[in-house]
Amino acid sequence: MGTKSSNKSLQKAKDIKNDEFYTRYDDIQAELNFYKDQLKGKVIYCNCDDPAESAFTDFFKLNFDYLGIKKLICTRYQKSNLFLLADPVRRSGYRLEITAKNKDDKKPVKINLKGDGDFRSPECIEFLKEADIVITNPPFSLFREYVDQLIKHNKKFLIIGNDNSRTYKEIFKLIKENKIWSGYTKVKEFGQPDGTFKKFGNVGWYTNLEVAKRNEEIILYKEYNQQEYPKYDNYDAIEVSRIKDIPKDYKGVMGVSVSFIDRYNPEQFEILGITDRNNVWDLSTKTYTVVDDPKYSDLNRRGAIKTNDGYKSTYARILIKRKK
Numbered sequence: 001m002g003t004k005s006s007n008k009s010l011q012k013a014k015d016i017k018n019d020e021f022y023t024r025y026d027d028i029q030a031e032l033n034f035y036k037d038q039l040k041g042k043v044i045y046c047n048c049d050d051p052a053e054s055a056f057t058d059f060f061k062l063n064f065d066y067l068g069i070k071k072l073i074c075t076r077y078q079k080s081n082l083f084l085l086a087d088p089v090r091r092s093g094y095r096l097e098i099t100a101k102n103k104d105d106k107k108p109v110k111i112n113l114k115g116d117g118d119f120r121s122p123e124c125i126e127f128l129k130e131a132d133i134v135i136t137n138p139p140f141s142l143f144r145e146y147v148d149q150l151i152k153h154n155k156k157f158l159i160i161g162n163d164n165s166r167t168y169k170e171i172f173k174l175i176k177e178n179k180i181w182s183g184y185t186k187v188k189e190f191g192q193p194d195g196t197f198k199k200f201g202n203v204g205w206y207t208n209l210e211v212a213k214r215n216e217e218i219i220l221y222k223e224y225n226q227q228e229y230p231k232y233d234n235y236d237a238i239e240v241s242r243i244k245d246i247p248k249d250y251k252g253v254m255g256v257s258v259s260f261i262d263r264y265n266p267e268q269f270e271i272l273g274i275t276d277r278n279n280v281w282d283l284s285t286k287t288y289t290v291v292d293d294p295k296y297s298d299l300n301r302r303g304a305i306k307t308n309d310g311y312k313s314t315y316a317r318i319l320i321k322r323k324k
């Protein structure tokens, strides 16, 4: 029991640490440049943003007129009592509201929240309802719950998230249903509370705003042949190891790398499923009696290719089919 609860608090402390990454102004600008027309006249809500330190707050405040925003709301989470227990003032959340009236004030008034500023709290949900578009970098540890709330409230959003999240059952389902897709840029580094920066190779933007590159088709030049595109043993699909090599003349199901999602045009392809986590789409044609050998541990869910000495498991693959 003791171990369980200490494991839990260890995990919580780890989550808190892993959630404290601050987005750089330049990265926000690089992505937001693409959406100017969609922000005009809108109420923007940054619901994981301490106005004192968030570059999202700075960006929208500085570009308030340029973007033609109607209102900016930022709410600050009290963070963790691990950090701030000793400081009762900083233990409550607060919000900042910028409108045409106070946009040029050097120190816009901070308004105390009743609660801690949790994005799930009733008062923050009221701000969410008022908002047209939610734009922020939310806590990575609560990503599923965060996205779920946005979808339930039928909100437009542009948020930062780890590329791995696209393989989560809940997020992948939304991608498959064309309710969420990737933005334009990747975010390579974030600030940390101690002032240092941490580099990431797999973090980008997720959105349901219009993204022009979603209308671009991947140009296909290769022709299908059995040698280069082996069939999986457990999915009725062929393995395509590089997106640029998707054969132009294959009408069946193809397994492509997860990065396909960054190139996905729903007019060109249909996403059928993913060979990862659990095959909730029932696409696999066979399950193995998996032998106690790490070489085979992924076989049941990942695509398996027969080799001379058994099977080779592939990486997680998105199963796609051409639409035309």
Ligand SMILES: C[S@@+](CC[C@H](N)C(=O)[O-])C[C@H]1O[C@@H](n2cnc3c(N)ncnc32)[C@H](O)[C@@H]1O
Residues within 6 Å of the ligand: 019, 020, 021, 022, 023, 047, 048, 049, 050, 053, 054, 055, 056, 077, 079, 117, 118, 119, 120, 136, 137, 138, 139, 140, 142
């Ligand atoms: C990845 S950081 C990004 C901070 C800021 N949005 C930015 O981009 O610089 C996520 C932030 O969410 C805050 N946070 C954690 N749990 C939260 C919750 N339940 N509700 C609102 N914010 C939360 C964390 O304190 C952290 O500052």
